[in-house]
Each structure stands twice: as structure tokens, then as C-alpha cells.
Amino acid sequence: MSDEKQDSSSILTWLTVITFLIAMVAIFVYVPTEQTEGAVQRIMYFHIPAAWLAFFAFFVVFLSSILFLWKKEREWDIYALASAEIGVIFCSLVLITGPIWARPIWGAWWVWDARLTSTLILWLIYVSYLMLRHQTDMGSMRARFAAVLGIVGFLDIPFIHFSVLWWRTFHPPPKMISPEGLGTGMDPSMVSTLLLSLGAFTLLYFVLMGQRIKVEMMRDEVERLKKDHLYSN
């Protein structure tokens, strides 16, 4: 690990910490309380960015999987693994924060709404992806299988989306991007808080991604050293 890389990753970490602090202040102090929903609405500033991040992370899994099958380089496999793990964590966060909000607003922890259902299915797909990685031994087979599942799983998203949409739906329609223009459904202070929170979460993704990749590369290095020094003589 060169010093330059170390520097840039620590700058990124600090930037994330600062953005998160500002976002926290904005969420809990600056932004006004929503009139009808009350204080619980503030959880949306975590819920929506986490959801966005989970989808983004799964998209990265998809891209890395394709690139792995194409180029056969270990680093793409590492990217896919790191991104899938982060995606599952944030998807879990979405599934936890959602019911906390839904309980007082809808009167039920869970309803079989289209978006809830598709997020749950998505979570299941990527949990099974991580399980597959655990079940398979190290090496090219695991990477290939995981890549295949990463591609197949992501391509399923449009089908899941439409099938559960036609099945039934109650989720509040998107307020941020509405036909009347960007952010018209919300107070400007809410929009800016949400954007800030989105930015903070996105930075967090890259920090976590960097850390996870570093860990995985170290693990490879350990394996290599073990092979060289332990088993050779």
C-alpha cells in the first residue's frame, strides 16, 4: 500500500465523517417536522439514501460480474463481493427503517406493497448470492459462479418490479422526482437535507468499499504467503 493511496483513502474517510455530521445536524435540527406524519418522517432521510445505495451497490455487482467474466481478473471478483456485502447491509437497513416508519403511519409493520416486496426479494437474491460464495471453495469456480448469479440476479430486477407492481401497491409515490419537476412535492429544506444525506451515504459506500477491498486483498496476500512459505518446504 503506497502512501499516496493511504492519504487519499483517509481524506475520503474524513470527508465522509464531516458530511455525515452535517447531515445529522440537518436531519435532527435544521429540517422542519413534517405536518401530518410528525417526527417519524425524519427516518426517511436514512431510508431513501439507504435504498438508493443498495440499488447502486447491486448495480456495481452486476457490472463487476460482467467485467469479471470478460477479463477474468481477480480484482473484479473482489469488487463484486465487496459491493454485494455492502448492498445487503444497506438493503437490510431499508427493510428495518421501513417498518419503523410504517407502523405509526400505515398502522402495520409490513404490508405487501410492491416496493416493499421487491426490496425483500432483492435482499433474498443477494443473501443467496453471499451464501453461494460461502458454500464454494476459494478459486476461480467460486468467482465464476458468483459472477453468473450476479448477472442473472440483477437482470431479474425489472421483472420483479413489474410483477409485484401489477400484483398490488400502496407505497407513497416518489416525492422527489415527480412529473411536476424535481423536488416540487417537498419543502426546499427537506430536499436539501435529503440530498445531503444521499451524498453522505454515497461517500460512506466508497469508504466501505475501499476498506472491504483492502481486507480482501490482504486475505489474498496471506493465502499467497502461506502457500509460499508454509507448504513449500
Next chain:
Amino acid sequence: MTIIWKDFITEIKTRELFSSMFIFALLVVIIFIFSINLSLIQASEVGPGVLWVAFLFAGTIGLNRSFMLEKENGCLQGLLLAPMDRTALYFGKLVSNFVFLLIMEVFTLPLFMVFFNIDLLPHLLPLLYVIFVGTLGFCAVGTLLSSLSANLKTRDIMLPILLYPLIIPIIIGSVKMTGQVLAGEPLSSMMNWVSLTLCFDIIYIAISIMVIDFVLEE
């Protein structure tokens, strides 16, 4: 082609797969009948769901066997060494899985009709179409994943875990379409589901052809 024939001949000789799949599907239907109170719920409302759950569970048994048989005696190695395209191997397995499942389903239908007291005969053609499309989608994804899970230590458990989340769209679509067909609606009134399931089938067969080389690589 040869793979399809080989699978058929083995099956005709042993009959073990078909009978176990069929009895299993039957058991699923019966267990559902015990677990739901049919005097309270309209049979036509739960029927399609029960039918597809039975197909799904029985189909999983078939898929699990499909590549395991090859793996057991090292036949897969031989097939891979044979001078042919890997895609042909996928197609052979897809067709044999698909046909076995269809036969099993055709045998299950009359019993389903009797147990649930639903008259299927007037809707037979659209119903067969729905079953055809739904089963094809299930087999397209299932064959790919079974070729993958056959290499794992815990293959019996991993196949359903990998497969079920992915085929949820096709399950929802098939159950909805079956329900509407049994209610007497024509297929043209549910074009959105028809096109969704068809797209699913086509895309997953296509993507399987593209990635099967990577799965079967030794």
C-alpha cells in the same frame, strides 16, 4: 439431441424421477387441502396458488436430480470432453427437464380438478398455454442454477435458495394468469402478464446460453 434421448431412456428404464415428482406434487396438493379450510375459502381463489406451489416443489426435485446424476459417475466430465458446444448440453438438459415437468403437470391436473372441484375442461387450452410458459421460465433459470449448484457441497439446499427468489416474477405471473383463466377470462385480457412471462422466458434462455460456458468450465 443425444442428451435428451439419453435422459428419456434412463427415465423410461427406471421411472424413479417421474414417480417421485408426481407423488410429491400430489402430496403437496393434499397437504394444502388439509391446511386450508375449503368450506370457508373459495376453492378457485386458492387453487391456482396451490397448483403452482406443487409444480414448483416437484420441479425442484427434478432439477436437483438433473445434473447430480451426471456428476455422480463422472459423466459430466465425459460430456464436457465430447466435441460439442456447451450450449447443446444446456439445451439438452433444459428440454428434458421441461418435458418431464410438463408430463408430471399433465398428470397432476386431473387430480387437482377432482380434489378442488374446479372444472378445468372449458379453459383447457389457455390453461395449458399458461402452464407451458410458466414451466419454461422455471426450467430456464432452474437448469442454469442446477448446473451451478451440482458443484456445491450442499447442492440440495442451495438450489431452492438460489432459485426461488429469482423465479418469483414467473410464479406471480403464472398464479395470476391461472386464476384469471379459471375465472373464464381470455388470455387477451391479461396481455401484461403474458408478455412479462414470455419476456422472462426469452431473456433467461438467452442469458443462460451466454453464461453456461463459464459455469461448465473445468
